[in-house]
Amino acid sequence: MTTTPRCGPYICGIDAAMDVVSGKWKGLILWELAEHEVRRFAELRRGLPGVSEKMLTQHLREMEQDGLVHREVYAEVPPRVEYSLTEHGRSLNEALAPLGDWGRERIRRERADLVDHADAEAMPRP
Amino acid sequence: MTTTPRCGPYICGIDAAMDVVSGKWKGLILWELAEHEVRRFAELRRGLPGVSEKMLTQHLREMEQDGLVHREVYAEVPPRVEYSLTEHGRSLNEALAPLGDWGRERIRRERADLVDHADAEAMPRP
DNA sequence: CTGTATCCCTTCCGATACTG
DNA sequence: CAGTATCGGAAGGGATACAG
Numbered sequence A, B: 001m002t003t004t005p006r007c008g009p010y011i012c013g014i015d016a017a018m019d020v021v022s023g024k025w026k027g028l029i030l031w032e033l034a035e036h037e038v039r040r041f042a043e044l045r046r047g048l049p050g051v052s053e054k055m056l057t058q059h060l061r062e063m064e065q066d067g068l069v070h071r072e073v074y075a076e077v078p079p080r081v082e083y084s085l086t087e088h089g090r091s092l093n094e095a096l097a098p099l100g101d102w103g104r105e106r107i108r109r110e111r112a113d114l115v116d117h118a119d120a121e122a123m124p125r126p
Numbered sequence C: 001c002t003g004t005a006t007c008c009c010t011t012c013c014g015a016t017a018c019t020g
Numbered sequence D: 001c002a003g004t005a006t007c008g009g010a011a012g013g014g015a016t017a018c019a020g
Helices: A013-021 A026-036 A041-047 A053-065 A087-122 B013-021 B026-036 B041-047 B053-065 B087-122
Strands: A038-040 A069-074 A080-085 B038-040 B069-074 B080-085
Touching: A013 A026, A013 A087, A013 B026, A013 B087, A026 A038, A026 A041, A026 A053, A026 A080, A026 A087, A026 B013, A038 A041, A041 A053, A041 A080, A053 A069, A080 A087, A087 B013, A087 B087, B013 B026, B013 B087, B026 B038, B026 B041, B026 B053, B026 B080, B026 B087, B038 B041, B041 B053, B041 B080, B053 B069, B080 B087
Parallel strands: none
Antiparallel strands: A038 A080, A069 A080, B038 B080, B069 B080
16 A cells, blocks of 8 residues: 555546546636636636637536536626635635646757757758 | 647647547556556456456557557567657656646545445434 | 527547457 | 557537527
């Protein structure tokens, strides 16, 4: 046995967390809401270049079902809806931080490799 | 600005890490290899109940491409292949630990809720 | 402004059969 | 033992149009 077994028989906590985070934009949504505390629908849309209304809505609803996001609707016209992280969502974001660091480190390394290759190809002879 | 911005413009480290971990069995593969250091193909297969040979092979190859897994082939008959984590793979596993903890906590809470509901339904009257 | 509804394409994955 | 090949269903996601 290792110091801290992280998986029970047949079920791994990683999978349970993945269920909730997998989806093309959920990581970014989490990040946007962690950064800004409160965001309106159109603000999130602008913060996630390329997302469609359909996917943004769908992901937000799923995250609401999963207890990560709070949705506050104001009965006004034009309508206004504000999204924010729940305590549960904030804790997920914290648990995600080391993975984000790892990913950025990975990107950094990839870019360094590309630069190395480019340099090697750029000077084939003296 | 927060204390430690984790995302640059347009690209988030979370996504870079997700790219590498997304896949139905990759989390479990990582876990198996972290637990056992070295595993043969058939051992992994047994450790991942339900996985098909196709998906196990495919995921292992992708993880090898991504530099997470080392594949050692022994020229014997019958053939023997041993899989293990690279340093890179181990660092990913460590970055995943908090997420695993979060997921297990989530499972625990869900089960507690289920029990509560069951109890509430189990004793409708004295 | 904040969504729904629909169509359609791509990717993911399981099942099965076959190979060195 | 450790794969490869192929098929087909299911799920994810984009584009577009429409609605309250």
